[in-house]
Amino acid sequence: MKRQLPEYPSKEEEFEIIQKILGGEVNHFEILQRKYQKPLTLLISRMIHNAEDAQDLVQETFIKAYNNLRFFKKEFSFHSWLFKIASNLCIDYLRKQRIQKISIEQPFPSSNEDDKHFDYPDKDADIDVKISIVERDKILHQAINLLPEHYRKIIHLRYFEELDYQELAEKLSLPLGTVKVHLFRARKALLEILKSLAFDFR
Secondary structure (H helix, E strand, C coil): CCCCCCCCCCHHHHHHHHHHHHCCCHHHHHHHHHHHHHHHHHHHHHHHCCHHHHHHHHHHHHHHHHHCHHHCCCCCCHHHHHHHHHHHHHHHHHHHHHHHCCCCCCCCCCCCHHHHHCCCCCCCHHHHHHHHHHHHHHHHHHHHHCCCHHHHHHHHHHHCCCCCHHHHHHHHCCCHHHHHHHHHHHHHHHHHHHHHCCCCCC
16 A cells, blocks of 8 residues: 655655655645745745745745755755755845845936935935944844854854853853854854855954
């Protein structure tokens, strides 16, 4: 008797499903979609804060994953592979949003009398600095949200709750040396994400 695949498959069963999809049983991809729809939506919504675009990116993630299933390797977690695709798509989305923003220094190239109602922002230096700080802070938090959960947590405890190394070790129930290693790796991962967002983090 042919074994029925579960509604929420394990890692091993996911690989079996992938093999079936690659073998032509494409309807099995619905099992993976059903399992990851909600967590993927949560991840993407938290990153871009736009419900409509988030749903589009969820679907785009599944489409890209489906089209690239042949490159998936059994030794990796499908969960991590799928979420990496989603993260990369979100990074691209955020980068495009930044590029498309009109600079407050750029005048509107129009001679139409109807366009004269536009109010140009005050170019006071203090205002420019405040805008810059707000923008940098927003991107920093977006980058932190892209980190794996354990890295995100240690960054938050260290830099937002300002715990020292010993307090971190006690809070996380980890050896002091392990905390230092995790924090080093978390900072390195965060810097890489910030670089990918074209964010001057100095």
